[in-house]
Amino acid sequence: MSQQHFTTPPSILARQKDGEAPKKQTREEYRQQKELEELRKAGSAPAEVDEEGKDIKPHIPKYMTDVPWYVTYDHAKPTLKHQRIHPEKSKEYDTLNEW
DSSP: OOOOOOSSOHHHHHHHHHSSOOOOOOHHHHHHHHHHHHHHHHTSSOOEEOTTSOEEOTTSOHHHHSOOTTSOSOSSSOOOGGGSOOTTTSOOOOOTTOO
């Protein structure tokens, strides 16, 4: 088993990729985000849409919709792409009609 050795810490690489450090939310921004989340759960506001155009159900926990820092996807957009089975890893099975 091989280990990865980074010359610079991943946190610095993430900051360099975005150009700056992540901005801290204000109380007002946090409150608005929570209100929107509650409206989505109640069905009053439309659900979030991922990059493939699929709806993200509002009852899925935040820790599942957030992309981990070590995944190479764009972290700014919510997505469930990291939760789905990748086509190159999935196995192909014969159908019932094939022998």
